[in-house]
Amino acid sequence: MADKLLIIIGAGGHGKVAAECAESMGIYQKIVFLDAGASERTSVGPWDIVGMPEDFERYLSGNSEFFVAIGDNQARAKWLTGLDECKAPIASLIHASATISDYSTLGVGSLLCAHAVVNPFTSIGLGCIVNTSASIDHDCVLDNFVHIAPGCHIAGTVKVGEKSFIGIGSSVVQSVNIGKNCVLGAGSVVVGDIKDNSLGYGVPAKIIKTLEK
Numbered sequence: 001m002a003d004k005l006l007i008i009i010g011a012g013g014h015g016k017v018a019a020e021c022a023e024s025m026g027i028y029q030k031i032v033f034l035d036a037g038a039s040e041r042t043s044v045g046p047w048d049i050v051g052m053p054e055d056f057e058r059y060l061s062g063n064s065e066f067f068v069a070i071g072d073n074q075a076r077a078k079w080l081t082g083l084d085e086c087k088a089p090i091a092s093l094i095h096a097s098a099t100i101s102d103y104s105t106l107g108v109g110s111l112l113c114a115h116a117v118v119n120p121f122t123s124i125g126l127g128c129i130v131n132t133s134a135s136i137d138h139d140c141v142l143d144n145f146v147h148i149a150p151g152c153h154i155a156g157t158v159k160v161g162e163k164s165f166i167g168i169g170s171s172v173v174q175s176v177n178i179g180k181n182c183v184l185g186a187g188s189v190v191v192g193d194i195k196d197n198s199l200g201y202g203v204p205a206k207i208i209k210t211l212e213k
């Protein structure tokens with residue numbers, strides 16, 4: 001079989017983390033980037049930038065997989081949906097040091113970063129990020145395009161709605177429902193349900209404003 005190529009869309013900080021995560025898996029012979037800054041730079045670290053994101057169709061044939069490494073939940077969702085419509089094969093990346101229970105599921109296009117832990121009977125949707133050293137405990141549901149930032153701890157039976165972001169170092173107590181399109185600031189402690197489109201932070205987390213849909 002031909003060498004397996006991983007094409008990562010987005011060569012920012014998150015892209016570097018995704019590339020190293022993919023390397024740790026030991027299944028890709030080559031990793032390259034497509035990035036909007038391709039005219040200004042041709043590489044990031046050891047990895048080549050071979051074109052703009054819009055060039056992805058050039059790589060649709062052959063033994064290639066795609067990964068979207070864009071931290072912004074809306075933009076990541078847009079790119080993943082577009083790739084899916086073009087029937088592009090989309091990778092999920094699990095760092096060699098991350099653990100996911102055999103009884104849990106991880107959606108296509110999702111990333112488990114180094115030292116992330118996903119405990120049993122948890123469902124993680126499409127295009128999610130469980131960032132470095134974050135833990136998601138038992139019986140949780142992360143809807144599509146959620147980002148759990150580094151060092152967050154999500155207790156059991158928590159639900160996080162589509163495209164919500166939980167900031168670095170936050171904790172969420174058990175059985176809480178967080179709506180869709182929410183932003184919870186760094187270091188939040190979430191002790192009760194959060195409505196859709198809320199921005200909040202603090203200990204305990206308070207809602208500061210409602211975000212536009």
Ligand SMILES: CC(=O)SCCNC(=O)CCNC(=O)[C@H](O)C(C)(C)COP(=O)(O)OP(=O)(O)OC[C@H]1O[C@@H](n2cnc3c(N)ncnc32)[C@H](O)[C@@H]1OP(=O)(O)O
Nearest residue numbers: 131149150166167168169183184185186187188200201202
């Ligand atoms: C690998 C990676 O890098 S992943 C990315 C990790 N990054 C994060 O987790 C960042 C999370 N983002 C935050 O916490 C942001 O501060 C947000 C989204 C909550 C708010 O951002 P903004 O709307 O721009 O708020 P802004 O910076 O203007 O601050 C407004 C006020 O809220 C306060 N504030 C902002 N964030 C927080 C927070 N997390 N906890 C407590 N207070 C906060 C500010 O101190 C400020 O207070 P003041 O009015 O008394 O001066």
